[in-house]
Amino acid sequence: MKFLFIVQGEGRGHMTQAISLSQHLNKTGHEVVAVCIGKSSRRAIPDFVFESFSCTVTTFDSPNFKTDPKGKEIRIASTIVHNLSRGRIYQKSLMDIHSLVKKYQPNVIINFYDLLGGLYNFFYRPDVEFWAIGHQYLIGHQDFLFAQGFPIQKLLFILNTKLTALGAKRELALSFRPMKAPRRKKLTVLPPLLRKSIKGLHSNEGEYFLSYIVNxxxxxxxxxxxxxxxxxxxVAFWDKKDVPEIFTPLPNLTFHEVNDQLFLEKMANCKGLICTAGFESICEALYLDKPVMVVPVKGQYEQACNALETAASGVGIQHDTFDFLIFDEFLKSRQINNEQARIxxxxxxxxxxxxxxxxxxSDQAELLNQQPKTRIEVS
Structure with a gap:
C-alpha cells in the first residue's frame, strides 16, 4: 500500500513520529511515496529529517506560532493575525499538496497534526483514506486531563485539533500510557511512535543534565x-539560528543544534531530562528510564496539558522555570518503574x-485478532 505524509514542522516531535512510522511501513512491505512538511521562517527543518526518508520530501508554508521578542512565550493574538494575513500563501500550499496527491496516488494520507493537512482534506476531498495521528487527539478520550484556568486557550487548542482532523476516517491518539477503550468510534489509542534507533541504546546514569528547548x-x-x-x-539542544552547531558559552554548559541521533545518545547517558513539555521527548526519556521535569511553553495550552499528564502519571514533575536544583532534589527521591511503559x-x-x-x-482481520495479545495494565 502507498502512504503520503503531511507533517507539521513545529518542534521535532511530529517529524520524528513520521520517520518512525515510515520505518515501520517500509519494514512491513508498504511504501511511503511522499512526505510534505509544513515550514515557517521561525525555525529551520533539521537536515536529519530529510536524510531519514527514502522518498520525495517537500516543504510548504504552513501556519505557525508567533512568540514574544525573547522567543519564549506564545502570543495567541499575534499568531491569529499573522496567519490570517497569509491566506494566499497557504492557498498555494494546499494546491502544492494536491499536486503531490494526484502525482503519487496514495491509498492513505496520514496527517501529523498540520492545520493545512486537515483543511486540504476538507476542501479537496481526495478519494483516499485520510487519517490523523498525534498525541493531541487524546482530547477526544473521556479520561483526558485538561489544564484548568485557560478557557480561551483551551477552546483554541480544541478547535485547532479538530481542524487538523477534518473529515478523518481515523484519529490515532498517541499516549505514553495505556488507556481505557475510547467511547468515540473513530478514535484509537496507540503507543508512542519511537524510532528504532532508541531501542538499541543502553541507558547509563551520567554526570550531566540534558535539556531540550523548543523555543x-x-x-x-x-x-x-x-x-x-x-x-x-x-548539555542542551536547541534550533537557534546564527549560532555554531556546538556552542559552549560556559565550561559547564554546551548547546547543540538539534541532532536526531546525538540527542538520543546524550539522553541515554544523562542524569535526567529537563525540557519544554513536548510529548515526544517525554516518551523517549520514559523508554530510557530517565526522570523528567517539564517546563510548559507559556501560552501553549497543549503543553500545559502535557505537563499535567506527566505529573499525574508519575512520569516526572513540572515546574515553571528551568531550575535544575529542584529537579536534582526530585532525583534523590524518585521511585519510578517504567517496565510496563516499555512493554x-x-x-x-x-x-x-x-x-x-x-x-x-477485513478477510484477514479475524485471523490476526486470534493471535496472542500483549497483556498490558490499563490505568
Whole structure:
C-alpha cells in the first residue's frame, strides 16, 4: 500500500513520529511515496529529517506560532493575525499538496497534526483514506486531563485539533500510557511512535543534565542558571539560528543544534531530562528510564496539558522555570518503574497492523485478532 505524509514542522516531535512510522511501513512491505512538511521562517527543518526518508520530501508554508521578542512565550493574538494575513500563501500550499496527491496516488494520507493537512482534506476531498495521528487527539478520550484556568486557550487548542482532523476516517491518539477503550468510534489509542534507533541504546546514569528547548528564548534562562551553579553540568539542544552547531558559552554548559541521533545518545547517558513539555521527548526519556521535569511553553495550552499528564502519571514533575536544583532534589527521591511503559511502547507495530488489517484486509482481520495479545495494565 502507498502512504503520503503531511507533517507539521513545529518542534521535532511530529517529524520524528513520521520517520518512525515510515520505518515501520517500509519494514512491513508498504511504501511511503511522499512526505510534505509544513515550514515557517521561525525555525529551520533539521537536515536529519530529510536524510531519514527514502522518498520525495517537500516543504510548504504552513501556519505557525508567533512568540514574544525573547522567543519564549506564545502570543495567541499575534499568531491569529499573522496567519490570517497569509491566506494566499497557504492557498498555494494546499494546491502544492494536491499536486503531490494526484502525482503519487496514495491509498492513505496520514496527517501529523498540520492545520493545512486537515483543511486540504476538507476542501479537496481526495478519494483516499485520510487519517490523523498525534498525541493531541487524546482530547477526544473521556479520561483526558485538561489544564484548568485557560478557557480561551483551551477552546483554541480544541478547535485547532479538530481542524487538523477534518473529515478523518481515523484519529490515532498517541499516549505514553495505556488507556481505557475510547467511547468515540473513530478514535484509537496507540503507543508512542519511537524510532528504532532508541531501542538499541543502553541507558547509563551520567554526570550531566540534558535539556531540550523548543523555543530558543529559554536558552538565556539556562545560561543564567549555569552561571550561578558552575558545579552543575548541562548539555542542551536547541534550533537557534546564527549560532555554531556546538556552542559552549560556559565550561559547564554546551548547546547543540538539534541532532536526531546525538540527542538520543546524550539522553541515554544523562542524569535526567529537563525540557519544554513536548510529548515526544517525554516518551523517549520514559523508554530510557530517565526522570523528567517539564517546563510548559507559556501560552501553549497543549503543553500545559502535557505537563499535567506527566505529573499525574508519575512520569516526572513540572515546574515553571528551568531550575535544575529542584529537579536534582526530585532525583534523590524518585521511585519510578517504567517496565510496563516499555512493554506498551514496544507494542506499536502490532497495534498499528491491526488497524491496517481491519481497514483494508477485513478477510484477514479475524485471523490476526486470534493471535496472542500483549497483556498490558490499563490505568
Amino acid at each position: 530558543p528564548g529559554y536558552g538565556e534562562e539556562i545560561i543564567f542558571f549555569a552561571k550561578k551553579h558552575p558545579n552543575i553540568q548541562i 506498551w511502547m514496544d507494542s506499536f507495530p502490532i497495534n498499528f497492523n491491526r488497524i491496517l488489517t481491519s481497514t483494508f484486509f
